[in-house]
Amino acid sequence: MASVPLSDLRARIAALEGRAGGGVWGRAGEESRSRSASDAELRSVRFGLDIVERLFPLEARPEGTVHDLAAAGHRDAGALSGVAVAVLARMGRAAGPIIWVCDAVTAGEIGALYGPGLAAFGIDPARLVLVTAKSGADALWAAEEALSVSQLAAVVVEIGGASRLLDLTATRRLALRAERQDTPVFLLRPAGPDTASAARTRWRIAPRPSTPDPYGLAGLGRPGFALQLTRNRGGPTGAVDVEFRPYDHRFRPAHPLPVAAPASDRSARPGPAMVIALPRAS
Structure with missing residues (x-):
């Protein structure tokens, strides 16, 4: 031993x-x-950036467990994938290959991963092994089989709108396999309602407006996310708005967007409402 x-x-x-x-x-x-x-x-600290940094430590590989990330609909799937990619980027460049599994229907709804975008986040696209399954059940099976491979950085399984498949039994089975191989699993559920889950943490994720990035291209801001941690077996829950800085792979607080200056020629408050009586049409 x-x-x-x-x-x-x-x-x-x-x-x-x-x-x-x-x-x-x-x-x-x-x-x-x-x-x-x-x-x-x-x-x-109820919930703040220090908690986010503790959950997603820089250059640290998560233990083998399941983390559940959900969005309100397919329109927010980009934010869902963005957070997963940001976390994977924080784990370092030499953390091993990443298995990314998605069912065909969800892939058709949200589109495929973009190689240059992954590189901009700090992930070499060559590290990813993309699997497109015919159905959600096949995607779940592929994720479980992937967890029989050692030395993986992570397994990402993306299933949308198939809540009956991702029940407590299925997520517990994923959690046991993840713990056995010490490989983290990120379960992405675009347009998936909350169900019973064996995940260690559960997140609700939505996009937020980006602020200008002084080191980025003109017109492109830092990726912004509204994070809501609804379940956390290792600490508190709460919500926070963050931005991800791709050049150093760190989450930072999202700064409020600038607003228009008050008008100089009139009051900023609306005046009293006026009711105008019009003659009734004959």
Whole structure:
């Protein structure tokens, strides 16, 4: 039996017990915290960027578990994929191949991944193995089979509008396989209603207007996302608006958009309403 450092063992036990020493990711080698310090931190911060950074640490590979990302409809599928790609980019360039599975109907609705866009986010498109399944059931089967492969960076499975397939039994089966291989699974559900799930975290994601990027192309801002963490077994829940900076693979707070200056020749408040009586047509 291979020896395990005591610090790694403590981190793993803390993760199993839901304490902060393992965090949501629970990756061995991270700096351990005391339970009292963690509780104080969670009480002082309802939900903010520091929580997002802890959930998506830079250059750290998540532990093998399922993370559920959902959008309100297919029109928001771009934001859904964008957050998944941003998280994958934070895991580093040498983290191994990524299996991305999508059913044919969903792929036809939302379109395919764009190679230059992936490169702009910091992911080499050559790392991706794209699988298009005939149905949602086939996509789920392909994702489970992918989790039998070792040394993967992650498995992404994208199934839209097939909530009956993604029930508690199916997600628990994915979670067990992910834990066995220590491979994270990102379950993307465009236009999928909330159902019972064995996922470690559950997110509702929507796009938000981008602010100008001084290092980007003219007219293109930083990708912006409205994140709502509805379930988190390792900490608090809440909502936050963030932007992703592709050049350093970091999430940052979304700054409010500028508004028009007040008018100089009239009041900014509307005047009293006027009722005009018109003659009745004969």
